Amino acid sequence: MKSVMYRGTTITAHAVEVGGGSTGFQYRYRGEIQRIGGDSPQISEFESPVGKYFANASAALEQCLVDGRALADTLVADSA
Secondary structure, three states: OEEEEEOOEEEEEEEEEEOOHHHOOEEEEEEEEEEOOOOOOEEEEEEOOOOOOEOOHHHHHHHHHHHHHHHHHHHHHHHO
16 A cells, blocks of 8 residues: 555555466556545545556555556546
8 A cells, every 4th residue: 555645635556466377467456546634535436447457566556656646636627
């Protein structure tokens, strides 16, 4: 798990191990974006695209954070 603060949100990334058969284990990601402030926390969840796998947990976490930042940009723009 890895968390970063970005544009008024906290993005948390999780690597999820999935079986890869003869190629060994592969990873997907699951992420959460929590908006900071307000009366109640607002959490948005997202996952790696269907069919997208990563060779290791570190790569999955880093891509999750990249995708989370892009999603946070969209959420911040929509709330402005």
